[in-house]
Amino acid sequence: MTRxxxxxxxxxxPLLFVVSLILFVLLNNIGDPxxxxxxxxxxRPEDRERLAxxxxxxxxxxxxxxxxxxxxxxxxxxxxGDGEPETPGRRKGVxxxxxxxxxxxxxxxxxxxxxxxxxxTLLLMIPAQxxxxxxxxxxxxxxxLRQYSWVDNAVxxxxxxxxxxxxxxxxxxxxxxxxxxxxxxxLPYLPANGMxxxxxxxxxxxxxxxxxxxxxxxxxxxxxxxxxxxxxxxxEVMSQDYIRTAKAKGxxxxxxxxxxxxxxxxxxxITLVGLDLPFLLAGAVxxxxxxxWPGMGRLFLDHLERSDGAVVMGIVIxxxxxxxxxxxxxxxxxxxxxPRIRYD
Numbered sequence: 545m546t547r548x549x550x551x552x553x554x555x556x557x558p559l560l561f562v563v564s565l566i567l568f569v570l571l572n573n574i575g576d577p578x579x580x581x582x583x584x585x586x587x588r589p590e591d592r593e594r595l596a597x598x599x600x601x602x603x604x605x606x607x608x609x610x611x612x613x614x615x616x617x618x619x620x621x622x623x624x625g626d627g628e629p630e631t632p633g634r635r636k637g638v639x640x641x642x643x644x645x646x647x648x649x650x651x652x653x654x655x656x657x658x659x660x661x662x663x664x665t666l667l668l669m670i671p672a673q674x675x676x677x678x679x680x681x682x683x684x685x686x687x688x689l690r691q692y693s694w695v696d697n698a699v700x701x702x703x704x705x706x707x708x709x710x711x712x713x714x715x716x717x718x719x720x721x722x723x724x725x726x727x728x729x730x731l732p733y734l735p736a737n738g739m740x741x742x743x744x745x746x747x748x749x750x751x752x753x754x755x756x757x758x759x760x761x762x763x764x765x766x767x768x769x770x771x772x773x774x775x776x777x778x779x780e781v782m783s784q785d786y787i788r789t790a791k792a793k794g795x796x797x798x799x800x801x802x803x804x805x806x807x808x809x810x811x812x813x814i815t816l817v818g819l820d821l822p823f824l825l826a827g828a829v830x831x832x833x834x835x836x837w838p839g840m841g842r843l844f845l846d847h848l849e850r851s852d853g854a855v856v857m858g859i860v861i862x863x864x865x866x867x868x869x870x871x872x873x874x875x876x877x878x879x880x881x882x883p884r885i886r887y888d
Contacts, residue, residue, distance in 0.1 A: 545879065549872060556868040563864050564638075564857070568609050571853045612644065612857070613637050638861070644854035648847065654854035657843070658862065662825065664739065665839035668755060668832075669824040672762040677817070679767045684774025685801065691779065699771065706768035715761040715834045722757060737836035758835045762828050766820070773816060777809035784808075810881050818874030822866035826859070 593602075603611070615637030636642040643654040687699045706714075719736045726733035734757050735741065740750035781787065782805055790800045829841035836842075840859060847855040 545876065549876070552868075552872050552875075559868070560861070560864060564613075564861055565609060567857060567860050568612060568853075569605055571851075571856055572605060572608065574848075574851060611637070613639055615640065615642065643858035643861070646847070646852055646855050648850055648852045648855075654852075654858045657855055658840070658858050661838060661840050661843045664837065665826075665832075665841070666824065667751070668758055668837060668839060669762075669828070671755065672759045672766075672828075673820065673824060675759060675763045676766040676770055676820075679763070680770025681774055681813070683767065684771040685778055685806070687771065688775045688778035688782065689801070696775075699775075703768040703772050706764055707772070709765065711761060711765060711828075711830050712834060714764050715757075715831055718757050718760055719834075739838060754835075754837075758828070758831050758837055761831050761835075770813070770816060773812050774809070777812045778805060781805045781809040807881060811878065814874060814877050814881065818870050818877075821870040821873070822863055825866045826863045 641655070643658075646652050646654050646657055649657065683699055687696045690696050722734045723736040724733075735754050736757060737754075739754050740746045744750050787800060787805060790804050795804075826840055826844075828839075829845060831837070832839045832841040833845055844856065844859050847859075
């Protein structure tokens with residue numbers, strides 16, 4: 545197993561280089577970063593030429609990529625042309641943990657901006673993933689054990705409806721129902737944006753209250769998706785010979801379901817969880833934008849719209865690393881749940 549993990553990690557290195565190069569080229573062709581200098585855009589041609597030279601934008605794209613990887617020797621950048629350099633430009637390079645500076649924030653390191661948002665994203669995404677797993681497993685197992693009953697038919701119908709609805713529609717409908725209409729009817733209503741009420745402060749109760757609607761919007765579709773996979777896997781396993789043998793031996797129904805059936809039906813669920821794990825770090829882009837939640841998804845959109853390549857590349861590279869690590873972890877969990885799988 546150790547040799548397998550080391551081999552997979554080594555194989556991921558060239559993959560990261562290829563992914564980063566493609567993304568770097570794409571991001572450098574979607575907009576002009578010189579027009580996004582934190583409200584102090586250079587207008588004169590000589591100012592644009594000076595800033596392009598100081599930022600390294602006058603170099604060929606491959607050379608810019610090399611500077612992004614290994615760093616450069618620039619010291620300070622004079623943003624407004626007054627002779628006083630405001631923005632630090634010296635970089636150690638991504639290989640030494642320096643993703644560069646954010647043009648929008650006039651010199652703040654991109655990695656610092658990202659780390660500020662990661663706790664907010666995990667605060668929202670981890671509870672959402674727990675809700676998805678608990679409800680998805682519970683509904684899927686119950687539906688499989690009551691096949692073709694009215695409960696199974698109702699769950700199947702709701703699952704198809706939930707799975708076919710776009711996330712922005714669910715988010716907007718939840719805001720209209722639980723925030724707008726409840727307030728109009730004089731019922732206790734839920735807040736529709738932000739992490740807390742500025743007039744109250746950032747308390748645990750405020751954060752928990754503001755998390756309800758975003759978690760509901762995120763979980764609604766994924767519970768439907770998970771329950772369908774769990775139901776299908778459980779129905780397939782429950783028809784196997786070893787399940788009938790376990791029943792014939794007089795084992796308890798709970799033991800048969802939870803130990804023998806669920807463990808053997810867990811591989812598709814592990815695959816789903818492994819695919820979703822990296823997005824705990826990436827955040828929910830649409831949901832965070834609609835609910836004004838200050839997480840990674842909203843950060844990515846804000847800086848992508850303004851061509852802030854340092855922050856966008858930092859987010860994408862961290863997500864790529866998370867994808868690779870989650871897939872390796874998924875393979876390890878496969879071997880734990882299924883003894884037939886060996887990586888030696």
